[in-house]
Structures are given as structure tokens and as C-alpha cells.
Amino acid sequence: MDFKIKVAELFTQVENELSLEEALTLIEIPPSQDMGDYAVPCFKFAKKYRKSPAVIASEIAEKFGTIEEFERIESAGPYVNFFVDKKHFVEKILKEAFKEKENYGSTNIGKGKSVIVEFSSPNIAKPFHIGHIRTTIIGNSIYKIFNYLGYNTITINHLGDYGTQFGMLISAYKKWGTPEIVEAIEKNPIQELLKLYVRYNKEIETHPEYKEEARYWFKELETGNEEAHRLWTWFREVSLKEFNRVYDMLNIKFDSYAGESFYSDKMPLVMEELEDKCLLKDSEGAKIVELQQYGLTDAVVQKSDGSTLYVTRDIAAAMYRKKTYNFYKNIYVVGAPQKLHFEQWRKIIELMGYEWAEDCVHVMFGTVSLEDGVLSTRQGRVVFLEDVLNKAIEKTMDIINERNTNLENKELVAKQVGIGAVIFQELFNNRIKDYMFSWDKTLSFEGETGPYVQYTYARTCSLLRKGEVEIDDNVDYSILTDKEAFNVIKKIEGFKAAVLGAHDKYEPFFITRYIVSLAQEFNRFYHECPIVVEDIEVKKARLLLTKTVNNVLKKGMELLGMETPERM
């Protein structure tokens, strides 16, 4: 980064009308190595000097004398190309990384600021399936990234634990809840509760009165009927226990499980406030907030039967969170189909006069589908998240048994690598892309994959063990100016930018792409340059580089939510 600033400074010296900021925006990274490390195109100056950009570039390049940080500065066509002094560069980057250790890549931009990340949020009594993988893994990574940058982070699992569906479940249980069913639910909660739910929905067709009964029980639940509450609590607990199995596998923890039910008593106040602020309109018995003038569709905030809706609850939740946590950002990791909902919700909060509406962000992502169509719980088109993780672990175990039979902790490593592969895959592309779930892709471990990065990391660990020297930054840096080492170090320099990019755009894939490319560069270096060698100076220098790569890969994987096995 500092070298880039240096380039900008040099440029402002020869072009004194240029501000440092302007100069910085002009700087580019040349497409090819032999064009230098930084470049400034001169098209912009053509008008001013009435000369061709190529002539300007060569004139500018000549104005620079010898400069310590740069090996040479020369023009190539309309560009001025800067070649950094390799030794200088290498030394600066590695010393910095060595000094900052596991904080290399972090900055303190989040100090004193609280950020809420709401993610995962499965529905109680419904399967935790492949459709939940995205919010869960993306959300966890965003939390880790913000946490690393010094923010005070709060993770919230906004459980879907409220609504008429629970009236149905309670009613169904009261009808068919034999001791055998109780036992089955304890053993296999989600599947059995889902069965009850599906059966109830089916029987509504022949027994229309069931619909009324479900509503009755939901009302009872709301008004504090003891039995209803006891059943609801039980459903919630057994479901959560099952979800926690997956969270444990993924190593995910939440600070709060305040779900929909948590806000159920906070709705009247929201309605009152909307009323006071003259935002409500009656429409066919329902209460709405008109939003058409803002290019949105009107939002229903209260049904004609008086009960509230999703948006109303989210407004209550946002207000509660502002009051409780005084957030700097309130992040919702929820699928793209809910874009309109979040736009309406944000607009309403804004209309209520809360400036912090702009601090609420919807981090959306594309939809997962299956090869045989859209996911559908009812139609049995589900892939359970737990099955995906377990299959990935199994496959990893097979590979380990094939190739490394004397590895210790095989089970642990298989778990770390298998799950790492799934996480990595999920965070490899731009969030917004839709994708089709495929076992082949999920279970492929070659090329740009999680195992590839973990393998490279394990390789660095192995080298550090075999090196048997104390790593310090007092080495002969000229050893690291060859092409392969230099490329690795240039890559290392980019870590900070990758983390910041991921932060700014709420896009973990900046980090995913980054660590894969770092691993690639390191593997090239590894194949070209023997590291653990007789010559102690060469060994020390190359091991310092190895150690730095080791640190960055480890931190990068951690930010994605992956484990980092030291042998595999």
C-alpha cells in the first residue's frame, strides 16, 4: 500500500495540479509482470499539453531521477511504469507482517462500533436444509470479518418460532400425540414434527374446522395459555437441539436467539407509533403504509383480523436492537427474494424519522436449486445440511485412507477438511449468483477448493517443523527477490485490501479468492525453490516467507469460518 502512495506522491511532484487523491485513483496494476508493478496512464494529460499521451508519458518518466524505492521508472506507450526495488519491497512487507503477526491484515476501523449480524434463522419444526447453507455460512464469515476489524459484534439467530403454524402443531399434537409420537419426537424432532405439520395441512382439506382450531391454539399461545406455551417451548427446544448439531459441526455460535416470538409483545407499540406519526392508512380492513410514491408497493403492517405481519415484526426488532445495542450497522443476511420486503421495511423506518434506517443493510444472496427442481419441503425435494456435511466428511475420510494411512486424528482432520470444503465452496463466488446444488461439485477437492488451501497450509506447517530454526525478520532479503518469492510477497501485500474489500462490500469471496491465489503463488515458489536447505541464510529467509504465508492463510481461512489442520 505504501508503495502505491509513494507512486502517487512522485506523480504529484511532476504534475503539481494533481492532488494526492486524484493521483491515487490514476494508479493501476499493469496486466503483466514485465510492465512493472504500478502504472499511470497519461491519456488524461493529452488535452492539457496538446501532445500525444505517449510523448507525455516518456517526458514524465524522464523527470524522475533515481528513487530509493524503485528500481526503475520508464514509459511504455501512453503509460508510465514503476518497477519497485525488489529488495526494498520484500523487506518492508515481510517485516511489517512479522511485526503484526496475526493482526496483519487488520485495521482498527471498527473500534468502538457495534455491528449486528443476523443470519441463519431457520424455522422451528422445519428441516435445516441446503437452502439455509448460504445465510449460515455467509453470515458467519461476515461476522468474523467485522470482528477481526475491531468491531464489537453481536450475532443473532432470528429463529422462525412464531406464527399460525405453531397453532397447527399444537392442535395436531393434541389430536394425535400418543406416547409413541412423543418418543419419536424426542428421537427425531424435526422429521416427526414435520410429519404432524404435513398431516394437519392435509386433513384441513377434509376437516375445514381444523383451520379454526389452529388459529384458536395460536391465540391461546399468544395469550399465555400454560399448556400451549409448554408445548411450544418443547418444540422449540428439541428443534434447537437439532440445529445445534449442525452449528457445532460448522463451529458457529450465536450471541442471541431472540426470534420472532421474542418481539411478539413489542408490536402494539410499533402500531401506536405508526399511528402517531400518521403513516397508517386503512385499506380493506387492513392497515397499510403507502409507499408507492417511493417506487415501492404499499406495505401491509396489520391484517384485517388485527394480527401483525413480518414487516411489523422486523420494524419492532430493528427498534429494539437500536435501543439495546446502539448499532453502527444492523446487517441482515437474507436471500435476494426478500429484497422488496427489506426495502419497504427500511423505508418505513426512515419515514418514522429514524436516521439509523440507513445503517440497516440487507446482505442478499442468490437462490440454491436442486437438479430436479426448486427446493420443496412438502414435496420431499430437500437435501439436509447435515447430510451434506457428513458426506463431505466421509469422502475426505476415504481420501485420507487412500493416501496417508499413518495420519493421526484422522477423524478430526476428515471433519475439518470435509466441512472446510463445503464452506469454501459456498464462499467462492459472488453472493448474488444463483446456483444449482450438485454433489459432484460439493465433493470435488482439486483445484480452487478448500482442501487445496488447507493442503498448502499444512505444507507450510510441515516446512516450519522441518526447518528447525527460530523464525525472525533479521534475514538477507536479497535472497527473496527472485521471481517466485517476489510474486508470493506481492500477493501477501494484497491481504489487507482483500479483507477491507470483503468488509466494504459484505463479500467474503474477496478473501476466498485471495487465499486461493496466495496458495497458488506459494505452491509455485515451493516447487521452484527448495526451502529447507543446508545454507542457513537461504533457509532462514525462505522460512520467514513460509511463516508469513502460513499466518495469512490461517487468518484468511479463519475469517471464512474454516478450520486449519496442520497435517493432512
Place this chain on the structure above:
RNA sequence: GCACCUGUAGCUCAGUAGGAUAGAGCAGUGCCCUCCUAAGGCAUGUGCCGGGGGUUCGAUUCCUCUCAGGUGCACCA
């Protein structure tokens, strides 16, 4: 009908706040373990960057129209 998202190599995708010959992985082919972990490295081919117009010295990138796929549009969440 209206709105939003996506469209780049056979497949899956990158493409850095418009710039120098558009890049990776997979799949295919051929090399490299007497050498630090071969889940690795090297070599090799592939592109009307969906299409038309426009802005610009310069467009995969910005604007506009258009085609294709996906998603959302009031009492589900």
C-alpha cells in the same frame, strides 16, 4: 403488466470504482515423485465478453433499447 437480479471459454466462475495481448479452476491431452506432503507443479487449445445503438482518445466495465433465464409484486415468513 411493473420492478429487481443474472448473461464472459465445453462446464463453474474471476475480471481490481472504463485503459496496454480478456483470466482461473474443472473437463481433455502430454510431462514431473532416488527431490521439503502429487489433495501438488509444468506445458497445451478454446472466446462476435447475449444482441443492437450511444457516450469516450479508449467500453466486458457507463447510458439506452432489445433478447434469454431467474426472482418479487398487500393481509405467509
